[in-house]
Amino acid sequence: MKISSECNSTGIENTQCCGECKKKFELSNEEIVDLEQKKLQTNKISWIQFVLGIFSIGIATILFVGVPLEITKSLEFIQKNFSANNIKLVNNFLLNFFNLLIIILFISIYKPFRRMILSIFNIKPLYSFRTYIYIFLANLMIIATDNITYLYFSDSANIQDKSLGIENLHEKTLIIYILTMLSIVVIGPICEEILYRGIIIKFFEVKYSFVVGLIISSLLFGIAHNYDIGFIIFATIMGIMYSLLYNKTNSLFPCIIAHITYNLYAFL
Numbered sequence: 001m002k003i004s005s006e007c008n009s010t011g012i013e014n015t016q017c018c019g020e021c022k023k024k025f026e027l028s029n030e031e032i033v034d035l036e037q038k039k040l041q042t043n044k045i046s047w048i049q050f051v052l053g054i055f056s057i058g059i060a061t062i063l064f065v066g067v068p069l070e071i072t073k074s075l076e077f078i079q080k081n082f083s084a085n086n087i088k089l090v091n092n093f094l095l096n097f098f099n100l101l102i103i104i105l106f107i108s109i110y111k112p113f114r115r116m117i118l119s120i121f122n123i124k125p126l127y128s129f130r131t132y133i134y135i136f137l138a139n140l141m142i143i144a145t146d147n148i149t150y151l152y153f154s155d156s157a158n159i160q161d162k163s164l165g166i167e168n169l170h171e172k173t174l175i176i177y178i179l180t181m182l183s184i185v186v187i188g189p190i191c192e193e194i195l196y197r198g199i200i201i202k203f204f205e206v207k208y209s210f211v212v213g214l215i216i217s218s219l220l221f222g223i224a225h226n227y228d229i230g231f232i233i234f235a236t237i238m239g240i241m242y243s244l245l246y247n248k249t250n251s252l253f254p255c256i257i258a259h260i261t262y263n264l265y266a267f268l
Contacts, residue, residue: 044206045112053113053199057106065098088165089176093183100191107194116206117198122251134248135258138241142262145237153230160227185267189259196221196239197246197255214243238262 072078073087082090107113125131149156161167169180196217204213222236242255 045116045203049112050203053106053110056110057103060102060106061095061099064102065095069094085165085168086172086176089169089172089180089183092164093179093187096183096187096191100187100194103191103194107199113199117194117202117252120198120202120246120250120252123253125249125251126253126257131249131254134245135254135261138245138258139262139265141241142238143265145234146266149230149234153228153233156228156230156234160225160231163227181267185263186260189263190256192221192224193242193252193256193259197242198252201243201246210247214240214247218243 069091073091078087107117158167164184166180166184169177172180200220201210201213201217204216218236218239221239222232222234225231225235242258245258246252246255
């Protein structure tokens, strides 16, 4: 067989190649698979490390954010000078903001989490037009789901608005409106994506499989939005869509962008 001048040990760069180089090419693919498996094993963390990490984030948020905010909003000065609704909106913003800081700080210092999810903070998919098609399709499915669940649970949106304190947001001052928008549209989605499509789904994906991670993270995401049964169903499907988006792009950034754009659509 004629050996191509471009045939080499690193792969096939022409239609003709000697048998030896083909064999080397096949071996290189096997080596790549082995490397990927070793990488997964390296990123795998134990149940104790996972539970300890989640528990630490929760405790830190309660002790350093939740408790101080509860004490502050119960002060007589605050109660007299601000409406209960405004206090609630500012409280939600501060809770989300400092919770995000705690999550980022904890991941940066807790090696098991940092090692596990560092690879999914991947910006390469953002340079592909196809990624934005996936984002559009995911949000299109979520909007369709929202419309369908609304037919059977028409009060879900009102219950959520009341729970978040945003039923009369248009009557609020500009600063309250901006803080609420930042909390719901930007900070909240980033926190949720890092937690559900980052830490939780990655743990179960590496330890078991992506399907297991998808199911568990989506169910937990739905339960976390327990305004009523209709919203739990909607949020669970939303979690599934963003989990599939994460799997398709192998990056958390498209999920964050999709979640922010959907929340902006719903907020406006």
